Amino acid sequence: MPHIDDETLALYALGEDVLEPEQRAHLDTCPTCARTAQDLTRVTTGARRSGTAPELVPPDPAVWARVHDELALTAVPAVLPPPDAPRTPPGEVDAAVPDEPAAVPDELAARRGRRAWWPVLVAACTALVLGVAGGVLWERRTLEPAETTVASTVLDPLPDWAGSSGEAVLQTTADGRRQILVTVDAPAPAGTYREVWLLKPDVSGLVSLGVLEDDQGRFDVPEGLDLAAYSVVDVSEEHLDGDPAHSGDSVVRGSLAT
Ligand SMILES: [Zn+2]
Structure with a gap:
């Protein structure tokens, strides 16, 4: 099954019973969702501990x-106060309702007041959690780049390819x-293609990394290949002649040796 969406995980982190049985099972086995839920729980715990009462705003x-x-709620508008209504803090009976029948026990009235604010609180907390979680995820992505640069070199043109780079x-x-x-960056005459190679500096050995399509390409270095020995990056112009060997016509070349 797909990962559990962020909103559901945020509500779960807030302590809501929102997970379907299969989502609960997924959460037990999926490290990605488990980690997200853990992050969100940490955020909600931190927010609850911060102590300052947030100002409640209708969502x-x-x-x-x-x-x-x-939450599959019913009777949505009934629980939302009009925008200009006086705000009632959660857990307090709205004093502006003197017509409340005396027969209603105080406790029930209080619960009613709480319930009216509960979805607003959930919405506010959800927005907070999603905002903070988004920041956390963005930061993690920024701090852990997919690739780490080890070395780089300028590729200089060979005499026949002056002006290329x-x-x-x-x-x-x-x-x-x-x-x-x-x-x-070099001219690409019709009927030719480019191939990328790793050479020994004295050209006593060479390994093909593959065909360079367009002006840029990413190539895997064969596992175990000694880059200290095969330190020269070479790009050749090749012809569609069926000969897999290096054409001898190098366009640009540079050394990754440090
Ligand atoms: Zn998952």
């Missing part, structure tokens, strides 16, 4: 509609693979 109608859907960047991915990002 935007769109927010309210989503909360309503989420390029760049090669060696990166490691989050799961430890090595990749080389190659960018080339």
Whole structure:
């Protein structure tokens, strides 16, 4: 099943009983959803501990509609005070209702007052949690880039390709693979294509990384290949002649050796 959506997890973090049985099972086995729920719970716990009573504001109608859907509430407008109505703090009986029948016990009236504010409180907390969680997720993404740059080099043109230029960047991915990002600015005559290679500096060995489509490409470095030995990045012009060997016509070249 797909991951549990953020709104549902936020309500769950607020202590609401919103999870379907299959969502509950998913949460037990999915590290992604479990971590999100954990983050959201930490936020709500922190917000509850902060001690300062927040000013309660009626939610935007769109927010309210989503909360309503989420909780499958009925009689929506009845529980929302009109925008200009005097605000009643949660848990307090509205003193502006003197017509309340005397037969209604105080406790019931109090509960009614609480209930009227409860969805607004949930909506406000949901907005707070989603906002903070969004910030947390954004920060995590910013702090953990997908790739780490290890080395980079300018690719200089060979004499036949004066005016061309390029760049090669060696990166490691989050799961430890090595990749080389190659960018080339050079004319591309019809009927030719470009291939990216790693060479030994004395050109006694070469490994093909693949065909460079367009002006930029990302290539995996074969696992175990010694980049200290194969330190030169070379981009060649190749012809559609069926010969897999290097054409001998290098366009740009540079060394990743540090
Ligand atoms: Zn999940």
